[in-house]
Amino acid sequence: MEITSRALWTLIHGMGFGTLYLLACSGALVELYRLATSSTPSDSAPGQGRFLKAYLIAMVVLAWAAVLSGAYVIYPWYRATPPPGAGDLSMFPQRLLLSNSTTVGWHSVGMEWKEHVAWLAPISITMVAFVFTRYGLDLRNHRQLRAAVLAFALCSFVAAGIAGFFGAMINKYAPVQGGATMQLSAGGEK
């Protein structure tokens, strides 16, 4: 069993940062919604407020790690240009997708959307974390800010979901390959 360095980076980007962010988003949305709708002190102790702050800051780190690793580590491998006359495009995912009418949409719609919409996630969640850190539980007394924070957190979730979906599908049809090969385990014959 082996994995290439590029496949490992794709795994870190998608499964490590992206999926973990999406999972964290669902938790944050529930907690922010609870904060926005509950009205009694017993529902939300200061300790819970501190936990949510730390949770949101961890989400900010995950979101930025996901987009930065995607744009500056994996995307250059994805959009690499093959040498003229290259017959095998398996090392050039973008060109591989564009070479077939049944897969061209995964680039022209999927990647073109993913590469831009993904950035809405870290921008939105950074704002959400800032506002919650600044206001804490006093946010409960700012109904409009609360509603906006919840809407931006939801948008962040949607943006990350779109990016995650297309990332997974594109990697299925034209996986990023190459780089050093790492042996994970020596397979024995059955």
Add this chain to the structure above:
Amino acid sequence: MNLRNHDVFSGTPAMPNGSGAAAILAAGIGSFALSVLAIAGDRSVLVKGILVFYKPTGVLSGVCTTAILIWLLAWGILEGRWRKRTVAAGRVIAVALALLGLSLLLTFPPIADLI
């Protein structure tokens, strides 16, 4: 203002809403800037050339870097102006959400191609 000494459940805000409104509007501006820059980089050869900050990533490097700078600049300016003020949050948030909604739509290639 010390929130620990304030009854956070009183219904009376301990802090003015300006700082939060500034962050929310700046996020809307930054998101919208990203979608506009993405379209501009796709349509104009000149803009595309200008936005290639890092060749391996191509125009995306300039689109995201410039959008982030616009976002942070807008945030800094708005924070400086509104931090200690109570602003008309409803209007500010409506604009921010409209910008965010437009950003989501404009990053979708079939819609961006209509422009």
